[in-house]
Amino acid sequence: MEENKKNMSEDLLPVSPENKTLGGVSNFAIWFSCSMVTTVMLTGMYFIPEVSFGKAITLILIGSLVGIIPLILIGAIGQKTGLVTMVAARATFGNRGANLPSIMNALIYIGWQWAQAALGGLALNYISVQLTGFNSPAVFTIITEVVVIVVALFAIKGISLWEKIAAICIALIMAIVVIKAFAVTGMNHIIDLEPKPVEGYSSMYIFDIVVASALSWVAMSADYNRNCKSLKGTIVGTGAGYTMGTLFSMGAGALMVCMVLVTGSAASYDPSELFGQIGFGIPGAIVIFMSIISANVMCMYSSTMSVIQIFPKLNYTKTALVIGVICILGALFSGILSAFLDFVNLIAVVFMPIFAIMIADFFVLKKQCVHVDSVVYPEENKKYHYANGINWVAVIVFIVCAIICYLLSYVWPIPTGATIPTFFLTFFLYIILMKGMKIR
Numbered sequence: 001m002e003e004n005k006k007n008m009s010e011d012l013l014p015v016s017p018e019n020k021t022l023g024g025v026s027n028f029a030i031w032f033s034c035s036m037v038t039t040v041m042l043t044g045m046y047f048i049p050e051v052s053f054g055k056a057i058t059l060i061l062i063g064s065l066v067g068i069i070p071l072i073l074i075g076a077i078g079q080k081t082g083l084v085t086m087v088a089a090r091a092t093f094g095n096r097g098a099n100l101p102s103i104m105n106a107l108i109y110i111g112w113q114w115a116q117a118a119l120g121g122l123a124l125n126y127i128s129v130q131l132t133g134f135n136s137p138a139v140f141t142i143i144t145e146v147v148v149i150v151v152a153l154f155a156i157k158g159i160s161l162w163e164k165i166a167a168i169c170i171a172l173i174m175a176i177v178v179i180k181a182f183a184v185t186g187m188n189h190i191i192d193l194e195p196k197p198v199e200g201y202s203s204m205y206i207f208d209i210v211v212a213s214a215l216s217w218v219a220m221s222a223d224y225n226r227n228c229k230s231l232k233g234t235i236v237g238t239g240a241g242y243t244m245g246t247l248f249s250m251g252a253g254a255l256m257v258c259m260v261l262v263t264g265s266a267a268s269y270d271p272s273e274l275f276g277q278i279g280f281g282i283p284g285a286i287v288i289f290m291s292i293i294s295a296n297v298m299c300m301y302s303s304t305m306s307v308i309q310i311f312p313k314l315n316y317t318k319t320a321l322v323i324g325v326i327c328i329l330g331a332l333f334s335g336i337l338s339a340f341l342d343f344v345n346l347i348a349v350v351f352m353p354i355f356a357i358m359i360a361d362f363f364v365l366k367k368q369c370v371h372v373d374s375v376v377y378p379e380e381n382k383k384y385h386y387a388n389g390i391n392w393v394a395v396i397v398f399i400v401c402a403i404i405c406y407l408l409s410y411v412w413p414i415p416t417g418a419t420i421p422t423f424f425l426t427f428f429l430y431i432i433l434m435k436g437m438k439i440r
Helices: 002-006 024-035 038-045 053-081 099-131 137-152 155-185 187-191 203-215 218-225 231-261 271-277 281-310 316-333 336-365 372-376 392-411 419-436
Strands: none
Touching (some): 024 281, 038 203, 053 218, 099 137, 099 218, 155 187, 155 231, 155 281, 187 231, 203 231, 218 281, 231 271, 336 392
16 A cells, blocks of 8 residues: 555545644635636626526526535535545546546536636736736736646645635625615616516526536535535535625626616626726726636646546646646637537536436445545555446446436427436436445
């Protein structure tokens, strides 16, 4: 075991109870800040004028409360085992089978960074144009992702510090925006604004997007909650932080669109321009930039850990640097911003079955009892070896249910949205097959 430990990145090892550093407040700040990211705000912007402001807020609240359930449960797995999400997945998918969700997790979070780094670059560029006249979104996109890399290199300590600073800054500026909506625009005008469906988004579709948005963060839940000192800190910090941040962020996006529409003007769906339309151009750009850094450092850490899970001998710092360069190139040349909502739904299609399986396995089949050494050192402990290192039941159920979720989302869309029905289908199908085949 000592020899294997020498050949393995220390970041893959479980965090022992005495080395856990996150309290409930710090955990709250992490999840509040990550959910205050501009892409979440952008999602809320798209809800108006499809539905009224009041209905948008209701759907955001209910969708977030549903979406945090898997977020908290995966976080609890991390808190109990001390393992990052994709290493913990070995207990379910097998030590080799876990490479499948790890690859998908790394690729999707790299893609997520492309979208967000591009938005961060636009925000810095807006500030530059307003103050100096210098205009170069590409340059500022690179600067945005370089800052992400620097913060991410300090791992959990750097991320925790940045999230606290960002949470305070973002909350203060957005609170001023809300105050202006009450005092100047008038909330009665905003509430009375009639919905004018353009894209044909139904209430259930919007609800499904909100749930999918929460699911997009599930893969990193154990990554951070493994550092949480108590299960209570995991549940309260993650649940309250994410719900309040999402309600505040998506709600602010919807609110700002309403503030423009009540004046009779056409609202921009570029966050930087929208802030300018309501008189908060530079402060809004600061919010966008800080929120992008908050989310991208979390994505950077989780995508790096996923790669290291596949190649345990890799060094965290060097791997993060390589991924950072890839993210810079992707942000400069990808067109992901033009299909952002489809990207959010794609994340739900891929992620949701994975974590439905992990939750079913850990909480129902294994009854919250995992032999951590067998997970970390599979060469010496074969407990979760399954069939040549792969739990084929988990892999097949994942593939089948991901295909079903895709079909119900894009080919034969159902009124309820595909996310929740497919979650329960995956959850129960996995349990039935595992028990029926007597696999443990």
